[in-house]
Amino acid sequence: MQSKTPPKRLIVAITGASGVIYGVRFLEVCRELKIETDLVVSKTAESLLDIELAKTRAELEKLAYSSYPPDDFQAPIASGSQARDAMVVIPCSMGTLAKIANGIADNLIVRAADVCLKQRKPLVLVIRETPLNLIHVINMERLIRAGAVIVPASPAFYHKPKQIRDLIDFVVGRVLDVLGVKHSLYSKWKE
Ligand SMILES: Cc1cc2nc3c(=O)[nH]c(=O)nc-3n(C[C@H](O)[C@H](O)[C@H](O)COP(=O)(O)O)c2cc1C
Incomplete structure (x- = not known):
């Protein structure tokens, strides 16, 4: 589901998959673009923030409008x-x-996503798992049928990334593309 007008206020959830840096960068970019964010961080994501980035939930909450x-x-x-x-x-x-x-x-993240689907609001899920099993794929099919957009955290290389930030920005840029938000996080093909 593609939003026609770019969002002014977004719910951002960070869950316990590897790559919490994607969530952190997304919050930073939303702040730069003056998009207000309501943030929810799952318990496991809090551990991953510590393991992968040595950051706390409190530090992250400073990037959000509310949490x-x-x-x-x-x-x-x-x-x-x-x-x-x-x-x-x-x-x-x-x-x-x-x-x-x-x-x-049974938690606020899933409840908020449930609300988005029933209200027909765009719901974007940036998955990070490999390899995938059949249950993952079936669940993705159900979600796509229900109106969600699945954006795998799988950066491309045609924009000639030079540093890890370029790979992260590609994925974050793709999420913004789905939401109809203009950005300059990566150069599009033939641009
Ligand atoms: C270090 C670490 C890395 C993990 N990486 C992933 C991952 O990349 N993808 C995934 O689906 N689950 C991953 N998990 C498992 C989830 O954290 C786990 O299923 C958890 O219950 C998810 O809960 P949440 O969705 O409420 O955050 C990881 C767990 C740990 C401890």
Whole structure:
């Protein structure tokens, strides 16, 4: 589902897949582009922030407009009446993907994604897992049928990346492309 008008306010969830740097960079770019973000970080993502980046949830929350703990079902984003323009789960673990695909809304991230799907708002899931098993693929099919967009965290190389930042920016740029947000994070093919 492609949003016609670029979002002004987004839900951003960071879950416990490797590559939490994608989520951090996405929050930085949203801030630069003046897109307001409501942030939820899962418990496992908090460990990965420490393992991969030596960062804390509190540090990350400074990049967001507002933030909520993953067990806060009273947060505004848990309700369809407070729906935001879109939601991005970056990175999205196979565990969270499975819960969203099967409507198991037992934390705020899955509940907010559930709300996005029922309100027909764009939901972008930046997955990071390899190899994939059949259950992963079936769950992705269910989500695509329900209107979600799956963006695998698999950077291209035609833009001639020179550093890790260029690879991260390619994936973040692809998410912004899906949301209809203009950016200059990577040079498009033949540009
Ligand atoms: C170091 C580490 C790396 C992980 N990497 C991945 C990954 O790349 N993809 C994935 O789907 N799960 C990964 N997992 C497993 C998830 O963290 C686990 O399934 C967790 O229950 C996901 O919970 P969450 O979605 O609520 O964050 C990893 C776990 C650890 C500890």
